[in-house]
Amino acid sequence: MLADQVVAWQRVHGRNTLPWQGARDPYRVWLSEIMLQQTQVATVLDYFARFVQRFPDLASLAPASLDDVLGLWSGLGYYSRARNLHRCAVQVCRDHGGVFPPHAEVLETLPGIGRSTAAAITSLCFGERVAILDGNVKRVLCRVLGFDADLSVRANEQALWAHATALLPTRQLAHNMPRYTQGLMDLGATVCTLRQPNCAACPLAAACTAKRLGAPERFPVKTRKLKRGAQSIWLLWVTTARNDVWLKQRPTPGVWAGLYCFPLFDDRASLQAALPTPLHHELADGPPVRHVLTHKDLTLHPVKLVLPHARSQPGVEGAWFDARRWPGLGLPAPVRKLLSRD
Numbered sequence: 360m361l362a363d364q365v366v367a368w369q370r371v372h373g374r375n376t377l378p379w380q381g382a383r384d385p386y387r388v389w390l391s392e393i394m395l396q397q398t399q400v401a402t403v404l405d406y407f408a409r410f411v412q413r414f415p416d417l418a419s420l421a422p423a424s425l426d427d428v429l430g431l432w433s434g435l436g437y438y439s440r441a442r443n444l445h446r447c448a449v450q451v452c453r454d455h456g457g458v459f460p461p462h463a464e465v466l467e468t469l470p471g472i473g474r475s476t477a478a479a480i481t482s483l484c485f486g487e488r489v490a491i492l493d494g495n496v497k498r499v500l501c502r503v504l505g506f507d508a509d510l511s512v513r514a515n516e517q518a519l520w521a522h523a524t525a526l527l528p529t530r531q532l533a534h535n536m537p538r539y540t541q542g543l544m545d546l547g548a549t550v551c552t553l554r555q556p557n558c559a560a561c562p563l564a565a566a567c568t569a570k571r572l573g574a575p576e577r578f579p580v581k582t583r584k585l586k587r588g589a590q591s592i593w594l595l596w597v598t599t600a601r602n603d604v605w606l607k608q609r610p611t612p613g614v615w616a617g618l619y620c621f622p623l624f625d626d627r628a629s630l631q632a633a634l635p636t637p638l639h640h641e642l643a644d645g646p647p648v649r650h651v652l653t654h655k656d657l658t659l660h661p662v663k664l665v666l667p668h669a670r671s672q673p674g675v676e677g678a679w680f681d682a683r684r685w686p687g688l689g690l691p692a693p694v695r696k697l698l699s700r701d
Contacts, residue, residue: 361503361526361563361566362526362527362528362529362535362539363528364562364563365538365539365542365543365546365562365563366528366535366538366539366542367562368542368546368562369538369539369541369542369545370538372545372560373538373541373542373545374400374541374545374548374549377391377400378391378404378407378408378411379391379407380541383483383484383485383537384484385459385480385484385485386416386417386459387411388479388480388483388484389447389459389472389476389480390407390410390411390444391403391407392476392479392480393440393443393444393471393476394406394407394410394435394440396437396440396476397436397437397653398435398436398437400548402435403435406431406432406434406435409431410431410432413427413431414428414431417448417451417452417457417459418452418457420444420445420448421445421448421449421451421452421453421457423445425442425445425617426688426689427687428441428442428444428445428689429441429442429617429618429688429689430687430688430689430690432689433618433688433689433690433691433692433695434690434692434695436692437653438615438616438617438618438689439471439616440471441689442611442616442617443470443471444471446470446471447469447470447471447472450469450470451469459480459484461481461484461485461487462481462487463477463478463480463481463482463487463489464477466480466481474492474520475491475492475493475496477489478490478491478492478540479491479493479540479544482536482537482539482540483536483537483540483541484537486532486533486534486535486536486537487532487536488527488528488529488532488536489524489527490520490523490524490526490527491523491540491543491544492516492519492520492523493544493547494547495543495544495546495547495548495551496523496543496544496547497510497519497579498547498551498553498578498579499543499546499547499551499563500519500522500523500526500543501519501569501578501579501580502551502556502567502568502569502570502575502578502579503563503566503567503568503569504522504568505568505569505572505578506518506519506522506578506579507577507578507579507580508580509580509581509582509583510579510580510581511581511582511583527539546561546562546563551575554576556575558570558575586654587654587655587656588654588655588656589655589656589657589658590655590656590657590658591625591626591657591658591659591660592623592624592625592657592658592659592660593623593624593625593626593627593629593630593659593660593662594620594621594622594623594624594659594660594661594662594694594697595621595622595623595624595630595633595634595662595664595673595675596621596645596661596662596663596664596697597621597622597663597664597666597673597675597677598663598664598665598666599665599666599667599668599669599671600665600667601668601669601681601682602681602682603668603669603679603680603681603682604679604680604682604685604698605621605622605673605675605677605678605679605680606619606620606621606677606678606680606685606688606690607619607620607621607622607675607676607677607678608620614652614657615691617689618688618689618690618691619680619685619688619689619690620690620691620694621661621694622675622676622677627644627660627662630662633674633675634664634673634674634675635674638664638673638674641664641665642662642663642664643662643663643664643665644660644661644662644663645660645661645662645663645697646661647659647660648660648661648693648696648697650691650692650693657693659693661697669681685698
């Protein structure tokens with residue numbers, strides 16, 4: 360049985376020392392699952408450690424300010440995850456007595472928790488018999504089953520959910536479900552990788568349709584491509600010799616929503632027009648910076664203005680933050696990099 364093979368493999372060869380494993384703590388598993396969405400484990404580890412040091416549980420996270428949460432998240436990207444994380448903590452404390460519900464269908468009603476994330480939490484922590492279907496698991500199951508229907512079609516994805524559910528363990532769920540769920544994730548991350556899968560190390564190789572066909576790269580099938588865009592943005596970087604910085608909190612929705620950022624402009628002429636005329640000759644253009652978002656490529660043009668002191672007013676909306684304060688704010692990754700190497 361496939362489930363038994365995955366469970367046995369995970370016990371010996373899977374990842375068993377990650378900091379959110381072991382205690383089956385729903386808070387830590389939930390936090391890790393949110394951080395791991397579209398982000399590699401190696402990147403998440405440091406962020407996870409800092410986050411749980413500052414917010415070790417729901418009771419400490421829920422009353423925190425969103426600015427504090429975004430500050431710890433700064434650089435991890437996909438900031439809607441952090442906003443939903445905070446909203447979810449507040450809602451669990453308000454509506455569920457500060458305890459995560461043990462059923463996936465209830466967790467799905469909470470902010471930022473979709474079907475697969477909900478199932479990961481309840482299967483790993485409570486042994487609930489529910490299937491996960493993140494990107495890695497889709498790849499493993501499609502290859503093993505030879506499932507070649509286009510996953511960009513909702514009906515086909517629902518069919519894969521049905522297959523995933525049918526393959527779940529049926530006995531000793533408290534023990535087997537956590538190992539099975541973790542095992543599928545581990546296989547997708549370390550063995551059945553997108554390119555050059557290590558079929559020789561896979562416990563499912565004998566039953567794998569993709570291996571038998573000699574074409575693992577054919578699976579999974581998803582034809583709808585994300586349409587990428589491109590945008591140029593001019594950043595007004597106002598600072599002082601003491602490293603005070605003029606920042607403005609970004610509106611929601613929009614790029615870098617809720618984060619503190621340099622004032623943004625569509626072109627240099629608009630940036631210059633926003634400033635008092637005497638300051639125009641003080642502007643210094645820095646080299647463009649390329650920054651990749653999920654849906655578009657940004658070309659950022661920093662334009663620096665050094666003012667004599669933090670009592671000066673550049674004439675655009677924002678506020679001064681001194682060098683002790685701005686590092687703790689939620690800042691977009693390229694803005695933090697510019698400030699940190701200044």
